[in-house]
Amino acid sequence: MPRPAGSAAGRLARKLWRIATANITIEAGIVLFLLVVAVAVFAPLIATHDPLDQDLFERLGTPSTEHWLGTDSFGRDIFSRIVFGARISLVIGLSAVLTAMVVGSFLGVLSGYLGGWVDQLVGQATNILLAFPSLILGLMVVAFLGPSMINLIAAIALATVPQFVRVARAPTVALRDRDYIQACRALGFSPLRTMLRHVLPNIWPEILVMATLWLATAIRVEASLAFIGLGVKPPTPTWGGMIREGFENILTSLWLAIFPSLAILVVVFALNLIGDGLRDALDPRLRKDE
Amino acid sequence: MARYAILKLIYSVPTLLAVLTLVFVLTRVIPGDPALMILGDQASPQAIAALHVQLGLDRPVWMQYLHFLANVAHGDFGKSLVTGQSVVDLAASVLPSTLELTIASLVVGTVIGVPLGAWAAIHRNSMPDALVRAGSLLGLSLPAFVFGILLLIVFSVQLGWFPVISPTGRVSALENLRALALPALTLGILMAAYIARVTRSSMLQILGEDFIRTARAKGVPWRMVIRRHALRNAIIPVVTVVGLYLGVLIGNSVLTEMVFNRPGLGKLIVGALTQRDYPVLQGLMVLYTLLIIIANLLTDLAYGIFNPTVRLR
Amino acid sequence: MPGDPVLSVQGLSVQFRIGGAWRAATRGIDFDLAPNETLALVGESGCGKSITCASILGLLGGEGARVEGSIRYRGREIVGMPESELEKIRGKEIAMIFQEPMTALNPVMPVGEQIAEAISVHLGCSRAEAKTRALGFMERVRIPAAPERYRDYPHQFSGGMRQRIVIAMAMACQPRILLADEPTTALDVTIQAQILAELRDLCANLEMSMVFITHSLGVVAAIADRVAVMYAGEIVEIAPVAELFAAPRHPYTQALLQAIPRVDRETVTLRAIPGQVPAIAEFGSGCRFAPRCPRASEACQAVPPELAARGGPEGHRVACLAPAPVRERAS
Numbered sequence: 001m002p003r004p005a006g007s008a009a010g011r012l013a014r015k016l017w018r019i020a021t022a023n024i025t026i027e028a029g030i031v032l033f034l035l036v037v038a039v040a041v042f043a044p045l046i047a048t049h050d051p052l053d054q055d056l057f058e059r060l061g062t063p064s065t066e067h068w069l070g071t072d073s074f075g076r077d078i079f080s081r082i083v084f085g086a087r088i089s090l091v092i093g094l095s096a097v098l099t100a101m102v103v104g105s106f107l108g109v110l111s112g113y114l115g116g117w118v119d120q121l122v123g124q125a126t127n128i129l130l131a132f133p134s135l136i137l138g139l140m141v142v143a144f145l146g147p148s149m150i151n152l153i154a155a156i157a158l159a160t161v162p163q164f165v166r167v168a169r170a171p172t173v174a175l176r177d178r179d180y181i182q183a184c185r186a187l188g189f190s191p192l193r194t195m196l197r198h199v200l201p202n203i204w205p206e207i208l209v210m211a212t213l214w215l216a217t218a219i220r221v222e223a224s225l226a227f228i229g230l231g232v233k234p235p236t237p238t239w240g241g242m243i244r245e246g247f248e249n250i251l252t253s254l255w256l257a258i259f260p261s262l263a264i265l266v267v268v269f270a271l272n273l274i275g276d277g278l279r280d281a282l283d284p285r286l287r288k289d290e
Numbered sequence: 291m292a293r294y295a296i297l298k299l300i301y302s303v304p305t306l307l308a309v310l311t312l313v314f315v316l317t318r319v320i321p322g323d324p325a326l327m328i329l330g331d332q333a334s335p336q337a338i339a340a341l342h343v344q345l346g347l348d349r350p351v352w353m354q355y356l357h358f359l360a361n362v363a364h365g366d367f368g369k370s371l372v373t374g375q376s377v378v379d380l381a382a383s384v385l386p387s388t389l390e391l392t393i394a395s396l397v398v399g400t401v402i403g404v405p406l407g408a409w410a411a412i413h414r415n416s417m418p419d420a421l422v423r424a425g426s427l428l429g430l431s432l433p434a435f436v437f438g439i440l441l442l443i444v445f446s447v448q449l450g451w452f453p454v455i456s457p458t459g460r461v462s463a464l465e466n467l468r469a470l471a472l473p474a475l476t477l478g479i480l481m482a483a484y485i486a487r488v489t490r491s492s493m494l495q496i497l498g499e500d501f502i503r504t505a506r507a508k509g510v511p512w513r514m515v516i517r518r519h520a521l522r523n524a525i526i527p528v529v530t531v532v533g534l535y536l537g538v539l540i541g542n543s544v545l546t547e548m549v550f551n552r553p554g555l556g557k558l559i560v561g562a563l564t565q566r567d568y569p570v571l572q573g574l575m576v577l578y579t580l581l582i583i584i585a586n587l588l589t590d591l592a593y594g595i596f597n598p599t600v601r602l603r
Numbered sequence: 604m605p606g607d608p609v610l611s612v613q614g615l616s617v618q619f620r621i622g623g624a625w626r627a628a629t630r631g632i633d634f635d636l637a638p639n640e641t642l643a644l645v646g647e648s649g650c651g652k653s654i655t656c657a658s659i660l661g662l663l664g665g666e667g668a669r670v671e672g673s674i675r676y677r678g679r680e681i682v683g684m685p686e687s688e689l690e691k692i693r694g695k696e697i698a699m700i701f702q703e704p705m706t707a708l709n710p711v712m713p714v715g716e717q718i719a720e721a722i723s724v725h726l727g728c729s730r731a732e733a734k735t736r737a738l739g740f741m742e743r744v745r746i747p748a749a750p751e752r753y754r755d756y757p758h759q760f761s762g763g764m765r766q767r768i769v770i771a772m773a774m775a776c777q778p779r780i781l782l783a784d785e786p787t788t789a790l791d792v793t794i795q796a797q798i799l800a801e802l803r804d805l806c807a808n809l810e811m812s813m814v815f816i817t818h819s820l821g822v823v824a825a826i827a828d829r830v831a832v833m834y835a836g837e838i839v840e841i842a843p844v845a846e847l848f849a850a851p852r853h854p855y856t857q858a859l860l861q862a863i864p865r866v867d868r869e870t871v872t873l874r875a876i877p878g879q880v881p882a883i884a885e886f887g888s889g890c891r892f893a894p895r896c897p898r899a900s901e902a903c904q905a906v907p908p909e910l911a912a913r914g915g916p917e918g919h920r921v922a923c924l925a926p927a928p929v930r931e932r933a934s
Binding site for chain 2: 124125127128131132133134135136139140141143144145216220223224227228229230240243247250251254257258261264265268269272273276
Binding site: 499500501503504505506507508509510511512514518519522523526596597598599 | 694
């Protein structure tokens with residue numbers, strides 16, 4: 001099962017690349033997602049207007065050559081707001097999932113390796129967190145701590161951590177009692193470092209799949225919280241917040257809510273395509289390894 | 291069975307305690323003085339000190355914690371800062387409406403999701419399979435409020451088939467059903483996307499099992515093999531997933547209630563959020579926790595009903 | 604062999620789609636099954652025994668498999684028969700029992716109901732009637748306290764008991780033919796003997812024919828009237844049991860018999876057969892055993908030898924261009 005870390009990781013990376021380029025669904029997902037990332041990165045170049053610029057004479061304007069996707073109730077350009085909104089969604093989503101990935105994998109390996117009360121504690125905490133849907137958990141945290149960017153990231157990361165703990169813990173436990181891990185200890189290598197070196201090559205495909213799927217969830221949750229009114233404070237453009245504002249004018253100006261909705265759909269769908277494709281492609285391999 | 295249920299209940303005590311502690315801690319780290327919030331900025335120092343005593347804020351933290359737990363145990367979550375109504379009464383008045391929505395969505399999601407998933411599995415790698423897979427991936431990508439808004443735009447605003455805003459107060463059963471339809475469809479269809487996936491993979495696995503071949507070798511017609519043998523087994527993991535999804539449904543009901551302006555726990559919590567009504571928030575978090583614990587318990591029991599291997603242990 | 608055969612297999616070939624090409628897993632299988640007869644199909648795993656059985660029930664099909672040749676059950680052609688017709692034959696006329704009693708039963712259906720299902724599907728009788736019949740068969744295969752155990756689930760039974768239930772299920776409609784696919788392989792040795800005895804009695808009492816698949820020649824001796832030895836998807840030799848054991852003619856059969864450890868013989872020279880069974884994709888056009896055969900000549904590589912008497916009695920046929928000479932038998 002576990003092989004020398006370097007070569008295994010290299011092999012897997014090559015394999016992953018082959019899968020990603022051979023599977024049309026994954027490819028489509030990657031292209032779509034990279035497109036969104038590019039939009040977020042080059043937002044100032046792409047946006048046609050300042051997303052915060054109000055023009056009270058252009059309120060609730062329908063799509064036109066001047067305002068491609070129309071204007072909102074403050075006369076702000078919707079296209080530009082969506083472009084800048086991509087930044088918020090991606091920054092929050094990526095930070096939250098990366099945090100959860102690092103913290104979760106580390107906690108998983110740690111608790112699997114140490115066992116005993118640490119394992120008990122982490123296990124209990126994981127189970128409790130797992131019982132809560134991410135939206136409710138995010139709602140609880142943000143409701144009390146207030147809707148700042150950091151708090152949103154923390155809330156979503158908290159909801160995501162247990163997934164990674166679970167993935168990292170099981171193979172660690174399986175590995176712990178192997179002879180050569182004992183040997184590493186006898187040779188005076190730091191056992192935890194050894195664990196990480198041997199566990200990570202085994203679990204990273206699964207971690208990658210999980211990260212993609214949970215990035216999708218994180219972006220969805222962020223948008224949902226913003227829709228509830230717990231997102232990054234206005235006037236910063238967020239997709240969920242835009243839908244919230246657009247929803248107030250749903251009877252007269254449908255597009256206000258529809259365009260940011262499509263933006264969310266595109267990103268989340270792209271990520272789900274990647275994650276789903278990867279999972280299908282990696283699944284037989286994972287099973288063969290066991 | 292009863293013993294199993296009781297055991298499960300005992301196991302959920304630590305969860306409940308952990309959440310209560312979390313809620314308590316969170317209320318202590320909120321910036322700002324609750325007394326100030328209740329009485330307003332112009333309150334006199336004497337009034338604030340008096341309220342501190344009344345709220346027990348002058349006592350050491352651990353005593354406050356025990357006091358909080360004792361109150362919860364008595365079902366006392368205090369009063370709303372805004373309306374002065376007891377939190378329990380407030381929650382009780384809207385709980386049925388949220389439960390109604392959750393259960394209706396659960397039914398819709400299962401009734402649509404399970405057959406679709408089974409259908410896809412039976413026609414693996416052909417048109418129906420591709421359709422179901424694509425559709426379910428799309429459903430998984432739609433946030434509940436986005437889908438709700440889309441349904442609202444199409445069926446209420448454009449077609450006018452359903453009311454835009456849920457009627458309040460006493461209405462006929464038919465009116466009630468009409469108002470329930472769209473929110474339940476919103477959550478139900480999204481759930482079906484998930485359930486269909488799970489059913490499909492479970493069904494695919496079961497169709498490869500030996501006992502399916504045994505049933506065919508007995509001369510049982512294919513449709514009956516599917517219904518009596520394959521589906522009955524494939525449904526077992528689905529039960530667990532449906533149960534876990536109950537939590538998601540409860541969470542998503544917040545969004546749906548906002549979109550369809552439907553009274554319920556979600557509306558209540560969002561209202562409390564905007565008004566910083568902390569006792570209500572506190573009470574609702576505990577209530578959500580209880581609901582999720584109960585949902586998990588019911589899932590375990592349902593699992594036992596569908597899976598005789600567990601039942602007899 | 605008296606009477607018309609109940610089952611007649613001719614030129615049966617089952618092909619699977621492997622990597623875009625059709626590969627024959629079995630080729631030119633010919634045999635007849637007489638009423639009340641037990642025919643054993645013997646061979647190593649992967650030689651096509653189970654596939655042959657499954658094709659008799661019409662269980663193969665769909666995208667990945669193709670069946671050619673003829674399988675006639677009492678004159679009716681099974682190959683190409685529509686599914687609805689096949690369903691009337693499966694379980695009622697021809698029943699099957701499987702190797703793995705642990706997985707062959709539906710885990711969420713009470714065992715009694717699984718037996719009764721076969722009855723009600725074919726005989727269309729009432730629930731109560733089906734139950735009575737099912738209970739009768741449970742008792743017949745010696746399941747203790749059958750009425751109390753009718754509603755029990757498979758996981759509450761031991762492996763041997765489960766196999767009895769599978770047998771009861773197969774017997775439930777009193778089929779003419781029983782296909783037994785290694786029914787005792789997964790069981791303990793003592794249970795094996797009991798189940799074999801049970802099957803033999805049931806066949807005799809219910810006047811059934813049986814095709815018994817096994818890889819164990821010991822089991823063959825205990826249960827069969829005739830044996831067909833299979834190698835790499837073909838029947839290489841077919842003969843009455845006593846005849847085959849006494850005077851095997853095909854080099855593979857001979858090697859197989861020599862590979863059995865025997866306690867009653869002084870000289871214990873166990874001989875393994877050199878080489879390996881070819882993979883399905885590597886089958887040549889000639890005799891498939893030729894690469895491992897000590898007597899193989901160039902002619903063997905060219906065309907597959909037909910199954911024929913080749914100088915021996917009509918009931919003993921062998922597919923070999925250089926069979927062992929017919930021996931004068933002592934009795």
